[in-house]
Amino acid sequence: MARVPLPTRDEFPESHRDAYDRMVRERGDPTPHVFLALANMPNLLDALLTFTREMRHGAVLDARYRELGIMMTAHVARSAYEFEHHWNHAVRAGVRREQLEALDHFETSPLFDVRERAVLRYAAEATSAIEVTDATWSGLTDAFTVREAMDLVMAVAWYNAVARINGPLRIANEPWFRRV
Structure with a gap:
């Protein structure tokens, strides 16, 4: 069992819910545990999603x-x-x-x-x-x-x-x- 909570949308700060919704949209529903764990840093979630998406989709390496x-x-x-x-x-x-x-x-x-x-x-x-x-x-x-x-x-x-x-x-x- 994870040492941190894996927050649901209702438990997520309302001020960052757009990032939570983006996470579910981009990473799937149900969302992988690693992203739910990272959601415990609501202020960084959107930036992490942008970074990881760009690493995948912006890469030129096969x-x-x-x-x-x-x-x-x-x-x-x-x-x-x-x-x-x-x-x-x-x-x-x-x-x-x-x-x-x-x-x-x-x-x-x-x-x-x-x-x-x-x-x-x-x-x-x-x-x-x-x-x-x-x-x-x-x-x-x-x-x-x-x-x-x-x-x-x-x-x-x-x-x-x-x-x-x-x-x-x-x-x-x-x-x-x-x-x-």
Whole structure:
């Protein structure tokens, strides 16, 4: 059970109800627990929705690579909630299930190509060590434009933040959630 309330619309401050309604509209009804937990900061909810929407819809990096990076971030950070939820996003973006099951062996697995390995190496290293080696950065920027690499940098950074929100708050999967 989450350590913070997951507010309903009626419990949400009236002065910020537009943001709550936007959250439900953009994130679904029922709304994922992570967003309900973040709604405990009503003054930041609208800005967080704008930020996360722009990260998804304003990105130039192909969603498949972004989701691979997010999955590796969740895996290394041991964020079960994000790993489960982004499994579905990754599959919908074109990542193969076999790849998701082989994340521990991405460096040697024939399931991954050079670009996918560059994404996974960056996400793993940035999550576990924060700094990345010159070789890892060069591998990423050899495989992607600087703009694409920056999309990955932001996605990995954000999902590291989300892991550090979900863990302490004990955000759990919703009763309705199912992995595809």
